C-alpha cells in the first residue's frame with residue numbers, strides 16, 4: 016500500500032494533511048526509522064520520542080524560512096524524513112551518507128552542525144537577534160531535551176534570552192531521560208512541574224481556552240501571563256523558574272498529541288516575548304523494546320527488529336571501555352580516596368560498574384563537562400583522588416578547567432579520555448581528534464596514550480600513583496586482545512617501548528597507531544626494508560632519547576597519530592628534534608602522518624584511516640615514497 020511518507024517531499028506537504036493522516040504518517044516514520052537503524056545503528060529512542068512533535072512543528076512552521084534548531088540533533092530523524100531525505104535515509108551514518116545529526120551542508124532545513132549538547136539555545140537566540148537586526152519576521156524554534164537543558168551553555172543562553180525578550184520558542188522535550196535517567200536539581204524541578212496540581216489545572220485551562228477560541232494570537236500570551244500570575248498564588252515561587260527568568264512558560268503538554276501540539280505552537284508563535292513550551296514525551300515511543308529500555312536504544316548498533324537484540328559482531332577482544340571499567344574497580348578497592356566522575360555518560364565510559372559497587376564515591380554531574388573538571392579540582396584540593404571519565408570530544412568543553420583549575424593548581428586528578436581518535440559513524444562532531452593537542456599544550460599535564468589493554472591497565476595504575484594532572488587517552492571499540500596483567504605495574508614516566516627493531520626507517524607511533532605501524536613494518540620487511548617501530552606511549556613527557564636515537568640511526572623518521580597534526584604528537588617529536596639536534600648531526604628525513612587541517616567525515620574507522628593514509632597500507636606507501644625520494 017502506498018505510504019503517505021512517500022508523498023512528502025517537503026514540510027509544505029504536511030500542511031494539507033488532516034490530524035488523522037498525520038497520525039498515520041507518524042507510524043510510517045517510526046517504521047522507517049526502526050527498519051533503517053536496525054541495519055545502520057543510530058539514535059533510535061530519542062528520534063522515536065519526538066515524531067509527533069516534529070510533525071507538529073513542520074505543520075505549523077514555514078521552514079526553511081522559519082528556523083527549527085535541534086539540540087544534539089540525535090532526535091532529528093523524523094525531521095530528515097520530512098525534509099526531502101527519505102531516499103537517502105538508508106545511508107544514515109555511513110561513509111558518504113547522511114549524518115545522524117543535523118548538518119547544514121546536507122540540507123537547507125538544518126541550521127547548525129549539531130552533536131554536542133546544550134548549544135541550541137545560543138544558536139537559536141543568535142538567529143533571532145540576526146532576524147531582529149535585519150528586520151525580517153521568520154519564526155525561531157528550538158527543541159532541547161531535559162538533560163541538555165542542564166548544560167552550562169543552555170543556562171547561559173537562557174540568561175540572555177530572558178533579558179533580550181525577543182520572540183522565540185524553546186520547546187523543552189521532557190522525557191525524564193538523559194542517556195540514562197536524568198539527574199540533578201533541574202530534573203527534580205521538572206518532575207515537580209509535571210506532577211504539580213496547579214500546573215495540571217493550568218494546562219487544562221489553557222486547553223479549554225484554546226479549544227473554545229481556536230488560534231488565539233496575542234490573546235494566548237495574555238492568558239499565559241495571567242495564568243503565570245495566578246499560578247503564583249498556588250505554588251511556591253521557586254517553581255516558577257523559567258518565568259522568573261523572563262520566559263512565558265506553558266504547562267506540560269502531551270508530546271504525542273499532534274492537535275494539541277499544533278494548536279499550542281500556533282498560539283505561542285504569536286507571542287512577542289520568548290516562550291518555553293514544556294512538552295512531555297516518552298523516549299522510544301512506538302517500539303516496545305525501546306520503550307522498555309530507552310538507555311539501550313539511545314544509540315544502538317544494528318539490531319534484530321523482532322527481539323530488539325543487538326546483532327553480534329562476533330566475540331573479539333574486550334572493549335577498551337570495559338578494560339578501563341574493570342581496572343578502575345580494582346584500583347578503587349585498594350584506594351578509598353578514589354572518586355569517579357561522569358558527565359552523563361556512565362554506561363558509555365564504563366563507570367556504571369563503579370556506580371554500582373561504590374555508589375557513595377560515584378558522581379554524575381549531568382551534561383556539564385566544565386563543572387565535572389572544576390569539581391575534580393575541588394575534590395583533589397579536599398584530599399580525594401578524582402578520576403574523571405569523559406569522551407575526548409566532550410572534554411573539548413572543559414579545556415579551560417583543565418588548564419586553570421587543575422594544571423595551574425597542579426592538583427592530582429586523572430582524566431580518562433575515552434573515544435580518543437576517530438570514532439566512526441557519529442562523524443566529525445564526535446571524533447576525538449584534538450585531545451593530544453589540547454592536553455599536550457598544558458603545563459604540568461602528563462599524557463599517556465596506551466596502545467593496548469595491558470598498557471591501559473598499567474597506565475591507569477601509574478596515573479593514580481603520580482602527582483599533578485594526568486590524562487589517559489584510549490580509543491573507542493575493541494582492544495588488541497593482549498593479556499592484561501593480574502597485578503598492574505608502574506610504567507616509567509616518559510619511556511617508550513621499541514616493538515620492532517630496524518635501521519632503515521623508524522616509525523614513532525602513538526596509541527592505536529602502533530598496531531598499524533607494526534603491520535606496515537611487516538609489509539615493508541617483505542620488501543627488504545628494515546623498520547623500527549617505537550610505541551611512544553607517553554605523549555608528554557615524550558621519550559626524547561628514543562626520538563633522537565631514531566633520527567641518528569635511521570634514514571627516515573615517520574610519526575603517526577590519529578590526532579590533528581597541528582600541535583599534536585608528531586609536532587611534539589619535531590620540537591624535540593629541533594631543540595636537541597646539534598648542527599653537526601645528520602638531519603633525518605622527517606614525515607608526520609595524522610589528520611590534516613580538516614574535519615573528518617563519518618564512516619567506519621578502517622575506511623577513514625585508509626582515506627587519511629594512516630592505516631598500515633598508507634604508512635607503508637609513505638615510507639616507500641620517501642625512501643625513493645632520498
Ligand SMILES: Cc1ncc(C[n+]2csc(CCOP(=O)(O)OP(=O)(O)O)c2C)c(N)n1
Nearest residue numbers: 061130131132160161162163192193194359
Ligand atoms: C557536550 C556533550 N556531552 C555529552 C553528550 C552525550 N549525549 C548525547 S545525547 C545525551 C543525553 C541527552 O538527553 P536529552 O537532552 O534529555 O535528550 P534525549 O536523548 O532524552 O532526547 C548525552 C549525554 C553530548 N552529545 N554532548
Ligand SMILES: CC(=O)[C@@H](O)[C@H](O)COP(=O)(O)O
Nearest residue numbers: 087089130314363438441491
Ligand atoms: C549523541 C551522543 O553524543 C551520544 O549518544 C554518542 O553518539 C555516543 O557514542 P558512543 O556510541 O561512542 O557511546
Ligand SMILES: [Mg+2]
Nearest residue numbers: 160161162192
Ligand atoms: Mg531527555
